[in-house]
Amino acid sequence: MLANSSGEAKVIAGGQSLVPAMNLRLSAPKVLVDLTGLEELTKLGLADDGSLAVGAMVTHSRMLHDGQVKKGWPVIEQVLPFVAHEQIRNRGTIGGSLCHADPAAEWAAICVLLDAKIYVQGPSGKRAIPASKFSSGVYETDLEPNEILTEVVFPPAPDHMRWGFHEISRRHGDFAMAGAIVGVGLDSAGRLTDIRLVVFAVEDKPRRIDADVSHCLGMTFDAASIDALSLSAASCVTPRSDLHASAELRSDLVYACVRTALMRVIGITTVRQV
């Protein structure tokens, strides 16, 4: 159907981004192809190698309340309550969010953080795309017009790492103006051995900036290193300017988000902004 529609058809998953766009007449596809009937796209489970295979049509709510996800990939449970609101999470899907490729979407950031592989399928077969390569810009992906996203596979999360998340939006559930998700590993002396850091809603797509903060490896994980790390993060991004926030503000928000996300790793939940 997609192949025969000469680009006038659109795939609909949960419809929580596409239908608002259609209601606002920003999008007017002639044909909608609903994936709801494809049962294999709703599968959610562990593969033999311990990775988590998530069908494209699995909803945010299902991921948020799934016991295996909570246990093996706890960062997902931290982030998902910030994906829109309950009513949207009950319909919206992981595959839909990734294909929509909004730079402020939390799913794309989670996938980049956890090195997920994104599987897509079309008439010429199935291929895997690393999460960091899937989005190619604002609302743009590596998908061909006749391909659909079928599955997202999360490799086992390193269990020595602890995670923190923070995003800043005008109201809870709105699109973030900036956000950060961080994972840190510490040795027995409390020194940083691993850092994974993804910043989203800032540039055209979420980006891992581990290399830009790697000079903090080996430092004791304390207020000074948290500050150093946050400053490096803020200085290595090239933020967008839009209606919601200027590039300058976004750069400050990156500092605040990374700092708060790192504080959350050690369980500090209220942070005085400086």
Add this chain to the structure above:
Amino acid sequence: MNKYHQISLSVNGKNIQREVPARLMLADFLRQDLSLTGTHLGCEHGVCGACTVLLDGDAVRSCLMFAVQADGREITTIEGLTPNEGLSSLQKSFCDHHALQCGFCTPGMIVTAEAFLQRGGKIDEASAREAISGNLCRCTGYQPIVAAIVVESKRRTTTAEAGDAR
């Protein structure tokens, strides 16, 4: 491509069969075809929550769903949550707390809150506030709505405990 679809679904416990245009939204189907006008349409792009209905028990926005997508599913609207005579206990609690003024958001609030209460998680002021964060009210300032939900959840817990003790 089919411009019309035959659908069969349950609405408030009643089985319904209809032919619907492919482009018809679920909210319009409920209001216009079934005359269930308790479901309100505010923003029509998923922000205000006035159109919230239950889809197989989960709160969803009926303005972001096509009627054809409800084929084979179970829909509950505010009419389905209201007894034939009088009001539900949650609705009474809304009245007692002055949790509505103009009433436009109220059906969506009640449907969302009912799904929240039935899910049975931890219910306190913070979680109730979070639960209705996808529903906009321009009159009340939310405090009375949150209070109505929290008090109703306490009442249900007490009633359930009294039932267990018996």
